[in-house]
Amino acid sequence: MSLPKPEVPGYASPRAALFGGIGEALRAPAWVLGASYVGFGSLVKESGLGLGFGVASTVAMWALPGQIVLVELLGLGASALAIVAAVSLTAVRFLPMTVTLLPLLRRPGLSAWRFYVTAHLIAVTNWAISMKRCPELPPGQRLAFFIGLAATLWMVTILCTAIGFFLAGSVPEAVSLGFVFLNPIYFTLLFASDVRQRSRLIALALGGVLGPVLHLASPDWGLLVTGVVAGSVAYLGDHWLQRHWLPARHD
């Protein structure tokens, strides 16, 4: 996604930084994320789950891949262990994201509990934008900018979950199926725009092949095994290639 270059590196006050974050959110990311959450809301409706479930999952989880895994595995009647394990694997990425972002937002005198609350708002999109923008801002404005950005995206996606749910129930079936299709397309495009890292590319290709195949072998555990096997082969394969064959260009 190409965002316009920010004109001003800093804001007049933390308050202005908060609104700067809100503006940054509404410029482009809110539209894309909003659309994909319309898709999620439609998926919830078409899967026979309730509006409260869909909205609550966006409020409490705020992680689209995990939410889709949850709905898909619920539909398959998977066991609790299989569901929580698969969702957890998609969420481990939040650990390094939080560890890299928080030092940027830190300023003297800020209590720890604020970080625990703030951490809930961290998601891929706002993390990527904040990692780029926050170093350009005075330390006192960074948290305000992040909150403005992340809370706006969070609220937009909560609203869009509900919109998607109602839309799916009020348009012809073919149209609501189109909305459900938003998410596989969203992730396909996201992956297509981010294939510079060789290990990730191998993971995508292998995961894409193993996913449907292992699902046939075990609807319950196929997804989890796909992630672990394809991910590990990609990681090890990339390292092997690095040492013996073709050093990757990015390193």
Next chain:
Amino acid sequence: MTDAWPYLMMAACAAATYLWRGLGVALRDRVDLRGGAFEWIGCVAYALVAGLMARIIVAPVGPLAATALSHRLAAAGIAILAFYIVKRNIFVGLVAGVIALILMTFGGAF
């Protein structure tokens, strides 16, 4: 599936998701991000989500099972094409892919 089951699972998944965010706060000064563990887990997450999306497109078990495989594949192709044509704009790709699937599904139904 009872009424409480999806909510129970969602609460468990929300806890499992927040766990990693909270751990990030707790361990923020004690984690070495250069280690291979994070690269590995990144690959696992990518593969898992790619596997799920491929399965949803190729062999959906949910609502999309009502659409034709050829339509889903063509719509995904159109989305990728539109994405690259319009300066890698994800929103344009999304709209193109969805409209393509809707039109093809309607076309197939009548």
